[in-house]
Amino acid sequence: MTNVQTYHRPSSLKDAWSLLSEKGKSAKLVGGGIDVALFAPPEVTTLIDLTELSQRSIELREGALVLGAGVTLTEMLESDVVADYLNGIVVHMLRQVASPLLRNVATLGGTLASTHPWSDVITLFLALDARVTQYAGEERTSSLADLLERRGTMDRAIITEVVLPAVATGTYASYEGFVRTEFDIAMLNCACRLTLNGSCSDVHIVFGGTPDIGHRAVAVEDALAGKTLSSEAIDAAAVIASESIPARDDVRASADYRRVLAGAGVRRCCQRIAQRVGE
Amino acid sequence: MTITLTINGLEKTFEIDPGEKLLEVLRREGYMSVKKGCGTGDCGACAILFNGRSVNSCLVFAAKADGGEILTVEGLATGEILHPVQTAFLAEGAVQCGYCTPGMVMTTVDLLTRNPDPTESEIREALSGNLCRCTGYVKQVRAVQRAAELMKDGGSHV
Numbered sequence: 001m002t003n004v005q006t007y008h009r010p011s012s013l014k015d016a017w018s019l020l021s022e023k024g025k026s027a028k029l030v031g032g033g034i035d036v037a038l039f040a041p042p043e044v045t046t047l048i049d050l051t052e053l054s055q056r057s058i059e060l061r062e063g064a065l066v067l068g069a070g071v072t073l074t075e076m077l078e079s080d081v082v083a084d085y086l087n088g089i090v091v092h093m094l095r096q097v098a099s100p101l102l103r104n105v106a107t108l109g110g111t112l113a114s115t116h117p118w119s120d121v122i123t124l125f126l127a128l129d130a131r132v133t134q135y136a137g138e139e140r141t142s143s144l145a146d147l148l149e150r151r152g153t154m155d156r157a158i159i160t161e162v163v164l165p166a167v168a169t170g171t172y173a174s175y176e177g178f179v180r181t182e183f184d185i186a187m188l189n190c191a192c193r194l195t196l197n198g199s200c201s202d203v204h205i206v207f208g209g210t211p212d213i214g215h216r217a218v219a220v221e222d223a224l225a226g227k228t229l230s231s232e233a234i235d236a237a238a239v240i241a242s243e244s245i246p247a248r249d250d251v252r253a254s255a256d257y258r259r260v261l262a263g264a265g266v267r268r269c270c271q272r273i274a275q276r277v278g279e
Numbered sequence: 280m281t282i283t284l285t286i287n288g289l290e291k292t293f294e295i296d297p298g299e300k301l302l303e304v305l306r307r308e309g310y311m312s313v314k315k316g317c318g319t320g321d322c323g324a325c326a327i328l329f330n331g332r333s334v335n336s337c338l339v340f341a342a343k344a345d346g347g348e349i350l351t352v353e354g355l356a357t358g359e360i361l362h363p364v365q366t367a368f369l370a371e372g373a374v375q376c377g378y379c380t381p382g383m384v385m386t387t388v389d390l391l392t393r394n395p396d397p398t399e400s401e402i403r404e405a406l407s408g409n410l411c412r413c414t415g416y417v418k419q420v421r422a423v424q425r426a427a428e429l430m431k432d433g434g435s436h437v
Contacts, residue, residue: 004298007280007342030343037300037338038319047297049343099408101323101386104332105339183407
């Protein structure tokens with residue numbers, strides 16, 4: 001049961017924003033609508049559906065992958081442009097998100113705005129330095145990391161576009177999600193992006209579902225920076241990951257188990273990259 | 280509020296509550312193949328095609344579907360001739376209690392429309408959002424493989 005009384009499908013960003021700002025907390029934005037359909041807080045009486053805003057483009061712009069907020073996860077998964085970006089890392093991750101029935105509905109904008117701590121998309125997009133454009137009377141662009149620092153306000157502006165920046169030559173990415181069943185929520189997920197020109201630079205390691213939302217693991221990044229991606233360096237990074245991850249217990253996994261997974265995640269991600277470099 | 284949907288090829292107009300889901304509207308209007316299972320997008324019993332893609336109708340607002348096309352199991356057969364996917368599910372005995380079957384069938388229609396020759400792994404991934412509590416999924420996978428063969432042959436007969 002919901003208290004929803006009105007459902008709007010505005011045809012312009014300006015109209016959508018006017019409604020959102022006018023209705024305040026009594027309004028919710030609807031991308032795919034999954035989260036709102038599952039649970040609309042009692043104070044929500046107005047839904048603002050963004051379907052008509054035509055934010056469904058996927059394109060490569062000067063090496064950057066530019067994604068409209070309205071694209072579904074399936075549309076991304078099936079896109080050749082997305083598959084071509086960084087050896088298909090986004091497609092690899094999306095295959096592990098929920099089920100096709102849900103991916104057919106879930107939009108990229110909705111997925112980010114929901115700020116679920118276990119989000120596979122958020123963990124990988126943080127590692128890839130995603131930038132997010134929102135509209136709140138005017139457009140503004142911020143890093144996903146900065147937006148997540150203001151997590152409670154994420155759905156108070158309309159996400160219009162997400163950009164994964166162009167990557168330097170020799171850049172690799174890898175992703176690992178630990179689940180019990182096919183489309184379970186991850187007990188922990190781990191994303192790695194680094195540049196290898198002999199040694200590692202620009203290292204990004206992110207853990208999500210710790211059970212908190214994705215955060216960069218600076219100690220692990222520092223352990224890898226400047227090193228060759230040898231098995232010794234990977235082992236050392238895995239140990240630091242296990243020791244430094246801010247893991248806690250919750251219904252999905254214990255903190256101890258998450259620490260073990262963190263080590264395994266870094267090891268697998270780095271080994272996969274090392275293997276690709278050797279091919 | 281009023282919405283118009285094209286359901287199984289027929290345009291229909293309904294009065295709905297703004298917070299209603301497609302599942303509730305479709306069942307109220309007599310499309311009883313659309314089953315209510317979990318109501319949370321986990322089981323796939325309510326799967327239908329919305330604008331050509333399989334979705335959990337329990338998680339799609341009916342108002343979101345306004346102007347869209349809906350396909351349910353009721354719209355698959357042509358007269359007395361079953362759709363190849365229905366024929367294959369029958370032929371392979373991929374049915375026990377039958378509650379999950381309509382959702383499985385619709386997900387399969389979506390899969391085979393886009394990928395006429397799926398691998399077993401692709402079939403299992405496609406059906407991963409459709410839970411069956413009676414079986415071990417073996418016969419459903421066989422049914423999808425058989426449906427793929429039937430659709431390539433352009434017929435529904437076994």
